[in-house]
Amino acid sequence: MDNESSQNRLLIKNGTVVNEEDVTEEDIYIEDGIIKQMGNNLIIPGGTRVIDARGKYILPGGIDPHTHLDFEFMGTRTVDNFYSGTKAAIAGGTTMIIDFVFPKKGESLLDAYYEYRQKADGKACCDYAFHVCLSHWSEQVKRDMEILTKEHGVNSFKMFMAYDFMLNDSELYSAFEQCQNLGAIAQVHAENGSIIAKNAQRLLARGITGPEGHEMSRPEEVEAEAVNRACVIAKQVNCPLYVVHVMSKSATEALYSHSGSTKVFGETLAAALGTDGSHYRHECFQHSAGHVLSPPLRPDPSTPLALMNYLAQDVLQLIGSDNCTFNKAQKEMGKNNFTKIPNGVNGLEDRMSVVWEKGVQTGIISPSRFVAITSTNAAKIFNLYPRKGCIAVGSDADIVIWNAGATRTISAQTHHQAVDFNIFEGMTCHGVAEYVIVSGRVCLDDGQLRVVEGYGHFVDTPVFAPFVYNPDEMDSLKPIKINDVNDFDLMEKTHKIKLV
Numbered sequence: 001m002d003n004e005s006s007q008n009r010l011l012i013k014n015g016t017v018v019n020e021e022d023v024t025e026e027d028i029y030i031e032d033g034i035i036k037q038m039g040n041n042l043i044i045p046g047g048t049r050v051i052d053a054r055g056k057y058i059l060p061g062g063i064d065p066h067t068h069l070d071f072e073f074m075g076t077r078t079v080d081n082f083y084s085g086t087k088a089a090i091a092g093g094t095t096m097i098i099d100f101v102f103p104k105k106g107e108s109l110l111d112a113y114y115e116y117r118q119k120a121d122g123k124a125c126c127d128y129a130f131h132v133c134l135s136h137w138s139e140q141v142k143r144d145m146e147i148l149t150k151e152h153g154v155n156s157f158k159m160f161m162a163y164d165f166m167l168n169d170s171e172l173y174s175a176f177e178q179c180q181n182l183g184a185i186a187q188v189h190a191e192n193g194s195i196i197a198k199n200a201q202r203l204l205a206r207g208i209t210g211p212e213g214h215e216m217s218r219p220e221e222v223e224a225e226a227v228n229r230a231c232v233i234a235k236q237v238n239c240p241l242y243v244v245h246v247m248s249k250s251a252t253e254a255l256y257s258h259s260g261s262t263k264v265f266g267e268t269l270a271a272a273l274g275t276d277g278s279h280y281r282h283e284c285f286q287h288s289a290g291h292v293l294s295p296p297l298r299p300d301p302s303t304p305l306a307l308m309n310y311l312a313q314d315v316l317q318l319i320g321s322d323n324c325t326f327n328k329a330q331k332e333m334g335k336n337n338f339t340k341i342p343n344g345v346n347g348l349e350d351r352m353s354v355v356w357e358k359g360v361q362t363g364i365i366s367p368s369r370f371v372a373i374t375s376t377n378a379a380k381i382f383n384l385y386p387r388k389g390c391i392a393v394g395s396d397a398d399i400v401i402w403n404a405g406a407t408r409t410i411s412a413q414t415h416h417q418a419v420d421f422n423i424f425e426g427m428t429c430h431g432v433a434e435y436v437i438v439s440g441r442v443c444l445d446d447g448q449l450r451v452v453e454g455y456g457h458f459v460d461t462p463v464f465a466p467f468v469y470n471p472d473e474m475d476s477l478k479p480i481k482i483n484d485v486n487d488f489d490l491m492e493k494t495h496k497i498k499l500v
């Protein structure tokens with residue numbers, strides 16, 4: 001078997017293929033990064049590398065819809081960049097990320113976009129796309145949004161309702177209106193920033209300076225109020241709304257109460273399922289500050305299970321990591337004032353295992369629902385489907401061979417991320433990625449990580465995603481089941497790609 005053919009031709013045999021809509025026993029033949037055939041008794045060229053996946057699940061590679069790599073935030077910069085972050089992602093079974101371009105207040109959206117392309121291009125080990133944050137509102141921002149959607153493959157914009165770069169209601173209204181005009185998706189960080197600022201002042205004045213103050217200043221209702229307000233504003237302009245990092249029961253309920261009249265999507269985080277807000281009272285500062293993110297983890301111990309159930313019931317649709325990592329020394333910037341602790345936690349590497357453990361292993365969700373919330377729904381919402389988010393002929397060969405019988409124990413000592421802390425420390429998870437195939441290349445090979453820096457590409461996310469703007473059109477995008485590789489016409493039509 002020569003090396004070159006083993007790189008671009010691959011057969012995965014005897015596995016159980018899990019898609020959102022079905023589970024099948026099929027072999028998968030991959031060539032040049034694309035799934036070319038699926039079925040049994042496939043006829044394949046000699047010299048093809050064969051991986052035996054007997055007894056294993058074959059899953060679409062995870063898509064993490066929420067990461068912050070190489071991100072300058074709260075006076076410092078995340079320790080994980082596009083290399084270490086995507087390397088770790090692959091180790092855990094994630095084959096695509098969608099990161100946030102963050103313009104500094106007043107900076108042009110386009111300049112920020114180019115800056116992020118420079119940070120990621122040539123570094124990322126897996127494919128990536130971008131959401132773009134609006135850190136202020138102006139007519140120029142409005143024009144830049146149009147250019148980003150028309151010329152740069154961006155179809156989502158994040159607005160903040162907290163932090164000193166938050167938008168007010170009338171600015172949110174205008175931003176949502178522009179998203180709707182362009183066929184983009186509006187994303188919100190939903191917390192009432194004005195209430196948080198007042199609460200924080202009062203707590204500091206009372207001498208509460210530690211990480212517990214972070215959570216105390218941002219209680220659930222402050223999140224739920226903002227979710228409700230964002231939904232009301234989105235409804236006025238008929239704009240589809242995606243609420244990022246939904247962290248509480250009351251915020252989910254607020255979101256759900258609008259689902260009958262507005263197109264709303266809710267994303268929660270691996271952090272919210274795998275740990276909780278009790279850690280803010282831990283005596284060790286590195287430990288408690290290591291859990292600081294916004295909105296915070298909730299002290300209500302029933303929250304993680306409730307969020308898992310909401311994912312099972314399609315009240316929430318996706319799970320991200322919000323990976324935004326800072327080391328001990330950086331977290332110590334807030335040693336005497338919780339408002340200065342850089343906000344963010346890990347999760348990019350462990351998201352898949354945490355969801356499997358809390359969802360599938362417990363029997364709350366099926367493997368198919370696991371695929372939906374970790375991959376397919378992100379692909380559909382951000383208009384990457386069926387190129388990404390499913391295992392089908394014509395799709396990118398982003399595939400995980402998943403051993404549900406194996407376990408691993410998460411630790412900062414052994415993880416692949418650059419950060420020195422792990423919020424899931426000591427958690428034993430069933431479900432281990434054994435092989436991870438990224439665009440046809442075996443990047444995790446029987447547990448051995450063999451990534452290539454810069455192997456990933458920027459992927460355009462076109463506007464007017466059918467799943468968001470025209471659900472009736474989704475039927476025509478359904479992956480087709482054919483073993484006949486000569487039926488190129490049908491494949492080109494269905495997958496909107498050119499097969500060679």
Ligand code: URP
Pocket residue numbers: 068189245292293294295322324343344345
């Ligand atoms: O605490 C968080 N979530 N840090 C990342 C920035 C954001 O708001 O997503």
Ligand code: ZN
Pocket residue numbers: 189244245294295
């Ligand atoms: Zn946020």
Ligand code: ZN
Pocket residue numbers: 284285286287
């Ligand atoms: Zn500690």
Ligand code: ZN
Pocket residue numbers: 066067068322324
């Ligand atoms: Zn975030």
